[in-house]
Amino acid sequence: MNFKPMFAPKTMAVVGVSLGNHRHPANVIYNKALHRYPATVYPVNPRGGRLQGNRVFQNLSEIPDKVDLVVIAVRAGQVPGVLAACIEAGAGGATIISGGFAEVGRHDLQQQLVEMARAADFPFIGPNCLGIYVPEVVDTFFLPAERLVRPESGKVAFVSQSGGVLVDQMVKFAGEGVGLALAVSIGNKALIREIDLLNYLADDPKTGVIAFYIEGFAKGEGRRFVRLARECPKPVVVLKSGKSAGGRRAASSHTASVAGDYRVFSAVLAQHGIVEAVNEYQLVSCCEVLSAYPRGISGRVGILTGSGGHGVLSVDVCAAHGLTVPELSAEEQERLRSRLAGNIRQIASLKNPIDLTGSATDDDFVEAAAGLSGLEQIECVIILLLPYSPGITSDLGARLSELCRRQKKPLVAYVPHVERYRMLIEGFELNGIPVSPSIEGAIEMADAMRRCQPC
């Protein structure tokens, strides 16, 4: 099946627009496509007429163009007919927004769609979903434009069983400046499932990280998914829900009792180098760091800060996550010391964690970061910045980003996220350097890189 036309449509049709109700989901989708996106869009309603001055087509076959993506928003019972028309008209693919299928017990109706599509090699997303969002390209969500928070174009592809979780994560992606290559809500995932999209996204040149929100797999499907993810050259991140469900049946063996559904899920993901995000925020930070640095590390980090307390705090968090903070040799420390300004040479602590003290300036940070990231044993540098130190300016983000690009060694930063430090934060973010609003978050980013390889 070819998903490409669906995810990069040049022509769209929205079937089920209302001529009277402008708040109808199909109308919301039509309006957005018409006013905000480059694709040519055709409204379809069997009664015909005009919508915003444009002709409403009575059926798909009347549309003069070949349609890349058909958005279907009609009542469940009418969907098979519309799907048949899509196939007949040679459309590229469809997203079926309509509910009223397996989720209300109509497995038969859903199965009918699957069989039709399989026979015709015709891809569709859904039913019972929000569909597709690609920044600047397409948006089939029936949520008004002014209500959505839209991340910019980027490298993260996010596939979600839940439309609500998808939209909410978009708010959080945007908040951290993480861009999307594609977001898909797959709803009942009748035809196109996680595995199909993993396969497609592995080869999609715009996608750098593939993230999933998964409630559960069908029988045996998890096994195929993890094997495919292990073969995939791009990092795969999963947020799982339904952790407390399952394993409720009284088990007659210790193994069945101890190895509950979620314990197995989590262990098998780790075994295959799939990064499990423990919550919605970690999903964002994992995607952010892995889109910048898609390769795994074994876990040796260097920590650079201007506060002794931050150094000690971060070492504790590293230890809890299984990251190591190797102490630098006396010789390595001396080489670092020689790069620093005279006034902090004698007061800075350079063992790792490195505390440059509150007297350090931008130059000291850049020099120390260069020295630290030049060490072979350090796989990732974590910088904990305290922007209230008088020697620190808002240029430091961009300067460290430039250094990171040159050194080709992963660097992640912590900067308190308040408006006052925005330029410093964007100095990192806009240069593709991951920056976290918390110390723990920055370390979790490094840990995501450690977990991004089979354990």
Add this chain to the structure above:
Amino acid sequence: MLDPSIDAILTQAATAGWVFEPEAKRLLKTAGLDTPAFIWTRDLPEAKRFARRIGYPVVAKIVSSQVIHKTEVGGVVTGIGGDTELERVFRRFYAMDGFEGILVEETLAGVELIVGAKMDDQFGPVVLLGIGGIAVEVYQDVSVRMAPLEAHDIPSMIDCLKGRRLISGFRGTEPVNMEKLSCLLLDFSALVMHLAGRFASIDLNPVICDARRCTVADARIMLDRGPTEEPPAGAGRKNGADPLPGPGRICLRRS
């Protein structure tokens, strides 16, 4: 194709739904795992002769179609020092429901591990390694991998255990023979793949390990009882009409 002797053991156990311990051990031995020297008999003189031959102290266990969890009914006695004691135990077992004989076996000492497997709905056969004994479910110190295991999985499974030092040795105790433990896990993993579709879960608990051996001291194989009623995946909540998540969803932090 299932090995014929293994197939015969499973077929015979189909009615009960689980495999008697002596039969489970015979099956494991066929698959290359180390099991203790044992005899399964209904004959007291034979039990005594065997015990004398392998040397007291011995372990005795009830074999009964009515008893899956032997410890819970006093069906396991360790440290039996002589004929008189063995006879007393035999007579007590004989009076128990569903008596199918007594299992007499050699006494083992070492670190008690659990090696287990289950057929997971989503991932198929999975293998578990943990700190064993009757408190497995209390401490839940286990690591789980999708089968088949590869050799490199084994050190990482051990590393994931809080009790890993019980295996690697601490305070002067001898470390467990890693080669034997690895072999046992890899052989077990191969067996589990071989039995996929026939079993629901397997407990080898305890597997007793020391510097020389890793031996399956007890084994329980629960057979697959056929498909259970599960709603098809993707048949979840409605989210086309109401795209926002409902309240009260829980997110458990991984410890």
